[in-house]
Amino acid sequence: MTSIDIEEFAIIRINEYEYGTKRESVYLVIREFDKIAMGEAPRSPKRSLEEDTVTKVKRQKVVPFSKITSISELMPHTSGITVHVLVISRTGIVNGKFSLTVCDQSGNGGAVFRDLVPGCSCYITGARLQCVSKYRFLDMRDTAIITICEPGDYLEMVYSYTPLDDICGKASVDILCVVVDGGELVATEVGGSSTSRRSLEVVGRDGYIVSVTFWGQRAIDLTVAMGDILAIGDVLPKVFHAQYTLTCTDTSCVGQNLDNAESNALQQWWTTQSHDKTDYRRVMAISSLRTLLDTEIPLDESYYSAIAGYITIVEQGKITYNACSSCNRQLTEYAGQWLCNNCGVACSSPSLQYVLRVRVDDGHYNANMKVFGKAAVTLLGVSADDWIHLSEDDHSALFESVADHHYHITCMAHAVMNQDIVDAEYTIISVTIVDTITQTPS
Ligand SMILES: [Zn+2]
The missing domain is CATH 2.40.50.140 (Nucleic acid-binding proteins)
Incomplete structure (x- = not known):
């Protein structure tokens, strides 16, 4: 904790301290403390600090809370307001000050208070409401008293959960x-x-x-x-x-x-x-394939879309390639070495990756797309390394099995120049199996 967490006249409970003496003075080094409440400046110089603290705590307990204003009913420029609030967020500390956003039982938020700790519920008495453009502030100044709620008085947020x-x-x-x-x-x-x-x-x-x-x-x-x-x-x-x-x-x-x-x-x-x-x-923002096909994609830009649909493998030939270990692009073999044109260096440990050509059908429209990496592994159910050790019959069975599922598909479209015509290319980024079609025996 830093000194800016202690306001003048704040009432604190010291949890951990070191006691020391220097020359003629006695001092405490405070290691840990809790803020209990805000007090007021001692009025009588005769009273000792200890007596004053007791009085202050007593006074805070008898603050008349009968007239509590709902945040929704606060009128501009009224003073002496008491609100009963829950602190829900805090800004950063700038020049020793910070703001908090609070709400009260009426569910209204948007008023900003200073000098409170997040997560606490409290009464604020004697504040003045200020309005600056569309924001409403409760100005605490020296007049406001904050009283942290008793456990039975704590405001709790009521949630209404959405799946x-x-x-x-x-x-x-x-x-x-x-x-x-x-x-x-x-x-x-x-x-x-x-x-x-x-x-x-x-x-x-x-x-x-x-x-x-x-x-x-x-x-x-x-x-x-x-x-x-x-x-x-x-x-x-x-x-x-x-x-x-x-x-x-x-x-x-x-x-x-x-x-x-x-x-x-x-x-x-x-x-x-x-x-x-x-x-x-x-949780995907599913749209129709038609929306994707109708969207014009500017050159050098990507457009993401999520579709619910079926996938069939279009080309069942060679579907694996040797990929660069740093950029995943296809490597070319030259003089016994694997070269990456993208990275401009030889790759000593190429990895085997899929490139699948598929057709996506959402029941109304269809489009050809490419599938790489993890999405391809999800479709075929085996890694590219395992794939090359399987028989042709296994390959055929796995190709067929891709059509057995209904998928949620995230794809990326980007524009390419094809003989002076801007054309869209579609790549599947991820697939999720939503359900499996149960074949009725014919
Ligand atoms: Zn590379």
């Missing part, structure tokens, strides 16, 4: 999920200023996985471990590369390992599940 598979097209959702990947804190630039970002991968009870991004101080403050249960309120679904992701804003409330029935049930469920994130299905 991850159901977040598509919604403006904002509450989710209950388990952390499968904690994500790194990444320094990034947004609109010319630098900030921090952390993207978690979380799994829902419905077996779907989604990435949740936190920004700024929230990203820095967040400490999560694998298997933590998060309740996240008011998080925004967005589409990136045809996949749904979630973004936390200032008004998103995060509850970590809450002790309630739903949270405990998810924790219990997680103990019996795979902890490998590749075993979970992504």
Whole structure:
């Protein structure tokens, strides 16, 4: 903790300290403390600090909370307001000050308070409401008194959970999920200023996985471990590369390992599940193949799309190639060496990779696409290294089996010049088996 966490006249509980003497003075080095409440300047110089502290705590307990204003009913420029709030996020500390976003029981957020700690519930009495453009601020100045709630008085966020598979097209959702990947804190630039970002991968009870991004101080403050249960309120679904992701804003409330029935049930469920994130299905923004085919793609740009459909192998000839170990491009054999034209060097340890030519059919339209890497392994069910040791009959059976499933397909389209005509090429990035067609014997 740093000195800026102690405000003037704050009441704190010292948990850990060292006692020392220097010349004639006695001093305490505070190692750890909790902030209990905000006090007031001592009025009488005669009273000792100890007596004053006792009085202050007493005074805080008798603050009349009968007249509590709902945030939704706050009028501009009124003073002496008491609100009962839950702190849900905090900004970074600049010049010793920071802002918090809070909400109250009416579910209204958007008022910003200073000098509070995130995660706490409290009464604020004597604040003044200020309005600056579309923002409303509760100005604490010297007049406001903060009283941390008694346990029975704590405000708790009420969540209304949406299954991850159901977040598509919604403006904002509450989710209950388990952390499968904690994500790194990444320094990034947004609109010319630098900030921090952390993207978690979380799994829902419905077996779907989604990435949740936190920004700024929230990203820095967040400490999560694998298997933590998060309740996240008011998080925004967005589409990136045809996949749904979630973004936390200032008004998103995060509850970590809450002790309630739903949270405990998810924790219990997680103990019996795979902890490998590749075993979970992504939430995709599925569109029709027609939309993809109708989309004009500018040269040098890529366009991502997700389709639900069937896949058949178009060319059943040679489907493997020797790939460069650093860029995965096809190698050419020259004078007993494998050369990569892309990297410009000889590759000493080429790997065997698939290139499949397939037709994707969504029931209305179809298109030819290429499939490489992991997506091809998912389709054929064996690695390229294993493939070359299988018999032709095995090859035929595996080619046929590709058509037995219904898939969710993510593909990337990019424009290429074909004899002065701009043409689109489609590459499948990933496939997920949605269900298997059961053949009725004829
Ligand atoms: Zn290469």
